[in-house]
Amino acid sequence: MTEREHLPLPQGAEIAVIGGGPAGAFFSIYAMRLAKDMGKKVRLTIFDRKTFTHQGPAGCNMCAGVVSESMVQSLAIDGINLPPSIVQRSVDSYCFHSSSGEVYIRSPYTRQRGIATTYRGGGPKGSEKTGIQSFDEFLMERAAKEGAILDRQVVDEIQLNGYKPRLCSGKKFVMEADLLVGAFGVNALTAKKFEDLGFGYTAPDTIRATQAEMPLGKDWVSEHFGNAIHVFLLNLPGVKFAAITPKGEYATISLLGKDVNQETVKAFLSHPLVQKMLPTNWKLPERFCHCFPKINVGAACKPYGHRIVIVGDAASTRLYKDGIGSAYVTGKAAAQVVSLYGIGEGDFLRHYSTVCKEINRDNLVGRFLFGANDFICGLPSLSKGYFRTLQQEQKDPSLGTPHSDMLWDMFTGSRSYRDILFQAISPRSQYTMVRGVLGALSESFNLFSTALGKG
Amino acid sequence: MGEEGLLGKVYNDGEIIVQEGSAGREMYVIQSGKVQVSKSMGSTVIVLATLGEGEVFGEMSLIDSQPRSATVRALGETRVLTIDHEAFLRRVRSDPFLALSILRQMGLRIRELDHSLSITLGKLEEVQRGLPQISKSPEQAQRDLRSKISQVQQDLNRLKEKLGSV
Structure with missing residues (x-):
């Protein structure tokens, strides 16, 4: 087997992570933990010029900053508890508004305030006095606690022509890395640099x-x-x-x-x-x-190479949702592959690409579900029936809340889109939906008849 | 940042979070406040442990399906994050390392218990060795014995607390 096929992470490895957002931080936290578990010494450096404590876009990685219910729980299991200084508001429900009415849907699983809303940076412009603390900074601190080093240099040149990836900043040599991790997101110009390296990576749509x-x-x-x-x-x-x-x-x-x-x-x-x-x-x-x-609304092409792996939404993310969750899933998966299998192209092909492909396949189902949701909400009678079904479920949850659960899972990322689809096509869901639509149609018909009678 | 940033569910002072003997498959992580772990022994209630922010309880229930071994109640207003059993199992399918995190916590507690148990057994042995001395100097030996028994009693109580928190 060639080195390209399988290359275990060497003792004393130099790991360079480009990007200090959640994907880079999660990769670093878990890579450092696993290296320690396996008795390996590694030197992991995160390169990011951004200081996440600044207010406004300058210190922010620009997203809604919602940490999903399932991720809050996964982090807690891993010993990463989000403190109230990071959580701007803990959330227990989603409220859906449409022309057919509004409905509050609470977590079907734990009935608690289990979703965290955060600011990725130091808060909006002009919020200096509010004492907002950055979620990204919090994760960076956790990575530093695990032993990662933060370097504010801008890596503006990467060369792959040698034995290992070679990093430079302003024409000055920075390091030769055993492993290069791209956690640069979809808003940075760095994606182009990785595409130009010629190992087959193409940034997602x-x-x-x-x-x-x-x-x-x-x-x-x-x-x-x-x-x-x-x-x-x-x-x-x-x-x-x-x-x-x-x-x-x-x-x-x-x-x-x-x-x-x-x-x-x-x-x-x-x-x-x-x-x-x-x-x-x-x-x-x-x-x-x-x-x-x-x-990100598509999939990156080949988010890995020999001694290179791309994590976060620069690789794959759940459609329209949960970018932070995808940073966690891909960052942690890449860290596991690096520590347990290796850093060769074959190692990533066998063990990391499957994780990204799973997200991408699920997104195809997600596209269909969001399309169906748009279709239902676009037709007044159907939308009214749909909302009526949801309202009835929330009014009396003892009879089951299949539609509310589906909507909750779709918008919170609690379950895969595939699981939601299977639930949606179950006879019970179909029955309650048809009942709701017929109820709405009959109501419309009665109103119409009354209006005609008055006329 | 105030209460609005706290995750989980609020329990008021004295409110029961987990009832001994009841079925339950959730694990809990304390976000703020404290909880008291207690166990009924006949008509008496023994307090086994007090847990605080960041500490977990009920982690064994995520793995096995035995009834709860102790009662956990809030000490003052307490906020606790519930880890849902079904969602945990789904996540473990794609991320087996989550289960490893739970096993690691359980492993740590077992190690602590092993350590406490070996110390307590050592002290019991000392007491046993001291028994023949009673005939030589009954008063001194009685004093020594009393002090050692009291030490062993304290160790046993501490051990009970640790057992409870598992």
């Missing part, structure tokens, strides 16, 4: 998203948004997903779609269903903290 911070004040946010993430199924042109996440003094708007921009944010805010949650005549300030990050 992306679409634009918007994150905008509404400074509504803690009292307003608590009273009107509570402990719920609010999802708006509004069929706005060009918008695939719209949500408002409560976070301390602010509420974060997240819009996902084709060519979303400031106008899209204004159109969303002027929708009557959104307006009713805001103070009367409230308008976004002239200058507000916002960004237009890219979101």
